[in-house]
Amino acid sequence: MHSAEVIWTCDGDFASGQYSRAHHWRFDGGIEVAAAPSPMIVPPPLGCAEAVDPEEAYIASISSCHMLWFLDVACRAGFQVKSYRDTAKGALRQTDGIAWIPRVDLHIAVVFSGETPDEAAHMALHDKAHHACFIANSVKTEIVVNLD
Structure with a gap:
């Protein structure tokens, strides 16, 4: 709990x-x-x-959960992550008179030491992390990964 x-x-x-x-x-x-x-x-x-504020905390929790799963997935795949930075962004929108955050964009920069995955393999790691993330699995907000 x-x-x-x-x-x-x-x-x-x-x-x-x-x-x-x-x-x-x-x-x-x-x-x-x-x-x-x-x-x-x-x-x-x-x-x-x-x-x-609650909106910032919501966005930060999505970003943090994604990062934690990414680190796990990358480690299991044999990659060495040296640093990870995400500038996550989302905005309140009105849909049918209801305010919500329909989309969160993760702007992620990862530095690897040793072998570096190509862009497709890097995105595949993020895709696995996204599908494992407890927070992403709990919300209806679209979460978009952008590699910086």
């Missing part, structure tokens, strides 16, 4: 809507992260631009 605790305390006038939406996420390992709505949705001072 995985868990996360979301902690918020009213700071302001709740009845008028003039209260802070800043809160914290506490994870089962003990780490606590400042969280708030996207500043594009609730600007400061009622939000907190420095905090992680």
